[in-house]
Amino acid sequence: MDFIKKQFANVIEWEEFRDDMIFWKWHNEEVKKGSKIIIRPGQDAIFFSNGKIEGIFEQDGEYQIASDIIPFLSTLKGFKFGFNSGMRVEILFVNTKEFTVKWGTRQPIMIPAPQLPGGLPIRANGTFQFKAHDYVSLIDKIAGMKNSYLVEDVKIRITAALDQLLMKWISREGKDMFNLQANASAISAGIREDLDMELLATGLSVTGFQVMSFSYPAEIQEKITRSASYEMIGNLTKYQQVAMTDGIASGNTKGGGMAGDMASMMIGMNVANDMIENMRPDSPKRDKPSASSTAKLNFCPNCGVKNEGANFCPNCGEKLAK
Template sequence: MSFFKGQFANVVEWEEFRDDMIFWKWTNREIKKGSKLIIRPGQDAIFLFNGKIEGIFRDEGEYDIESQIIPFLSTLKGFKFGFNTGMRAEVLFINTKEFTVKWGTKNAINIPTLGLPGGLPIRANGTFNFKVGDYITLIDKVAGIKNTYLVDDVKLRITSTLDQLLMKWITKEGKDMFNLQANAFDISKGIKEDLDMMVLNDGINITGFNVMSFNYPEEIQEMINKNASHSMIGDVGKYQQVSMVDGIASGKVKGGGTASDMAGMMMGMNIAKEMIENVNKTKETSNEAKPNFCPNCGEKTGAGNFCGNCGEKLI
């Protein structure tokens, strides 16, 4: 009999391992006497019988199935191997690591913006992280009908809803459409919570979501950059006047499309408003500074900047 010993034995292991594979199912084969289970680092093995979980094994190593695995299975702990008797079961191998996935909007998202009838076209990109959190739910909703599950399967589902979620959280609480990066943390946090609820029913947990950058059309980005640079100039009023004249003379404000034209108009109106306010402040300051009577001779002052009686400078 020693000649036949172990001739039907097999090795139960993750045979088609890939870094982007979330789980892989060892199936449609009979486990024979003397078979081994191999669990590698970053893997968990789940024994399934008739679609039900019999046991979950998390520690890496090599195990004798008859002596070290079967005694811990729920309904198969009393199973005895015979010479021609094997056990037909499935083993699901789970990748336990946290996956990091890059994402980016394929097309521009037109975010509703006051003064822009077609919305402000914005693109965004970043990363999200996920891992398997609930084995029972994963088996019930996904592994029951699939033999493998890839990162791309999760990414496809996530990215299919990102446009709607980005629009929801960008427009929430009236965020500044021309400075979204300042609100990136709050937007990311809101999207993460929504995504986590969405994939929770598949046994997946979203462990992180990050918006790395928001991208505007080139013409609008140039306007945003120029407008931002105003705060770095000492004489803002003067710089605004020069900037407007420069834009009109160079023709850069023409032909940019409806969105950029409207955005330019909005920025231009804001700049013009600031210029008028600056001029009015200057006049008010000037009027307040001129005395009604000459501090030198006491004569009543007129409209000039010097006293008509003694020539004293009034301003």
């Protein structure tokens, strides 16, 4: 007799739980009245029949079908269960956590840009978050046809729409095509909203979307970097520091390259400033000997930094001529 009872009883649980699985569907011919269901932390269990939800259990624990589940279903939905037969339902176990997924463009996206007739090729990468939101839609659109659903399935669907959405929101929010990172927050917010609408019908909700970085082709990135360096010319001290750092790093501190150009520019500017100063009628330098007649140069011929009569340049260590 005990053997017969065990044959009619079974344990319903999500045994092969995976962190990347959104839901798993248990289905059998019928749920026996002597069975029990185990709901683990981070899971919801949904009883449904013919696509119609009969009850949702959100508290983890161990439930007896006869004493816990059936009375609840009968009270909530008027669900009738014959004690002489099994209950014909399916049970969907849903992973309730928020999933975080990395994404990246497989091919460069050609963003329209006035400076480039063929468009500006851009790659991007980042992360997005989503979770199960609407169980009715989840069963209607996905679980009714699938026994399980993985994060990879959602990623494939989202990445398929990303190229068009990136193009849309970069064009709308990318005020500077060569510095898109400055507008990454606005671009991300727009894409998240559109992706949420894309998944809404499936019962999933996109809770976050981030663009971590934009990248350009090497030749365009080089021009962007060079352009940023040229803008420093407006701030002579800052430009000088960058130029000297680049020169020292490359071993080129005398002539040629950025450091050599910077030294030449500094020397020329110092000479020009001295000439202008000497031309002023009230200049204190007017009656003083010129720089060529002094014992030491008043600026370094290598880096252009002024000195106070030292034998060596305090900036680069160049020996000063007498």
